[in-house]
Amino acid sequence: NAGVTQTPKFQVLKTGQSMTLQCAQDMNHNSMYWYRQDPGMGLRLIYYSASEGTTDKGEVPNGYNVSRLNKREFSLRLESAAPSQTSVYFCASLDRGLIQPQHFGDGTRLSIL
Amino acid sequence: GDSVTQMEGPVTLSEEAFLTINCTYTATGYPSLFWYVQYPGEGLQLLLKATKADDKGSNKGFEATYRKETTSFHLEKGSVQVSDSAVYFCALSSGGTSYGKLTFGQGTILTVHP
Numbered sequence: 001n002a003g004v005t006q007t008p009k010f011q012v013l014k015t016g017q018s019m020t021l022q023c024a025q026d027m028n029h030n031s032m033y034w035y036r037q038d039p040g041m042g043l044r045l046i047y048y049s050a051s052e053g054t055t056d057k058g059e060v061p062n063g064y065n066v067s068r069l070n071k072r073e074f075s076l077r078l079e080s081a082a083p084s085q086t087s088v089y090f091c092a093s094l095d096r097g098l099i100q101p102q103h104f105g106d107g108t109r110l111s112i113l
Numbered sequence: 114g115d116s117v118t119q120m121e122g123p124v125t126l127s128e129e130a131f132l133t134i135n136c137t138y139t140a141t142g143y144p145s146l147f148w149y150v151q152y153p154g155e156g157l158q159l160l161l162k163a164t165k166a167d168d169k170g171s172n173k174g175f176e177a178t179y180r181k182e183t184t185s186f187h188l189e190k191g192s193v194q195v196s197d198s199a200v201y202f203c204a205l206s207s208g209g210t211s212y213g214k215l216t217f218g219q220g221t222i223l224t225v226h227p
Contacts, residue, residue, distance in 0.1 A: 004156070031213050042117075042202060042217035043157075050213075058214065090156055094213040101147060101159035102215060 002026050006091050006105035013081045013112045021076040021108050023091030031094040032074035033058075033102065034066060036087040043090060049074055081112045115140045119203050119218035126193055126225050134188040134221045136177075136203035144205040146170075146179055146186040147215070151200040160188075160201070193225045 007022045025032065030051045035043040035058075045058030049068040063085060065077045074093075078085060088109050092102040120135040138144065145164045149157040161170030166181035175190045186203060203218040 033214070035217075040219055042119075042219040043215070044217070045214055048214060092157075092215075101149075101162060102157075102213065104156035104158070106154075106156045 004091055004093055004103050004105035006089075006108050008108060009106065010109050011111070013078075013110065015082060015112060017081050017112075019078050019081060019110075021078075021089055021091075021110075022073070023075065023105060024073045025091075025093040025103070026072065027093060027095070027103065028071070029093035029095045029103070030071070032068065033092045033094070034064075034074070034076045035090045035092065036060065036085075037090060037107070038087050046076065046089075083112050086110060086112045115144070115205060115207055115216040117203050117205055117216055117218035119201075119221050122220070123222035123224060126223070128195055128225055128227050129192045130225075132188070132190040132193045132197075132223070134201055134203075134223070136186045136188065136218060138184050138186065138203075138205050140184075140205055140207055140216075142207055143181075144207045146177070147204045147206070148175070148177055148186070148188050149202040149204060149217075151202065151220075153199070157202065193223075195225045195227055198223055198225045 004025045033048040034046040037043045047066040049055045052071045088107045091105045094102045116139045147162045148160040150160045161172045163170040163179035169178045177188045200220045204215045
């Protein structure tokens with residue numbers, strides 16, 4: 001009954017370091033998403049993957065890359081972390097074609113010093 | 114592009130008070146509308162949804178009606194409990210080639226005191 005699993009839950013980086021956030025879902029969903037949550041700004045879409053083998057930019061993609069490794073996994077990479085990327089990152093998944101809610105992971109809290 | 118505007122927070126209420134959180138939207142076509150709730154330290158959970166005009170979504174005593182004429186989807190609850198303290202997000206999905214992408218409002222922090 002895991003749903004969407006994100007790792008790690010917390011991470012502190014120094015400016016310029018790289019990091020990959022992992023996300024896996026066990027619901028056989030086609031679409032997956034990465035959001036960042038900042039105070040007073042709600043959640044903003046970074047990248048999404050409508051189906052295995054495809055990825056597209058969202059609202060705030062600069063400074064990030066993604067990989068849809070297989071149907072289950074969708075990773076988010078920060079190549080050279082900046083303090084402006086301090087945020088809480090959420091991964092979500094959706095079964096394409098249905099009017100259903102997205103299912104969210106519990107988030108990764110990332111601090112960049 | 115699509116956008117969602119929620120009332121400014123935070124909102125502080127006493128237990129059993131009436132709750133309204135306003136939400137208005139701008140979207141092309143006919144979006145689906147959602148309210149998500151986030152409890153401390155957790156991810157977002159769907160609270161309720163509506164997929165067409167005049168639909169009323171309801172769950173756990175919360176209600177919201179899809180009003181196309183006023184482009185609104187206000188959240189209401191008649192009697193809040195301490196356990197309702199959380200952050201509430203209004204969101205929309207435009208459907209079609211949007212691939213389920215959600216556009217969120219900024220969130221409203223609700224605190225309920227005994």
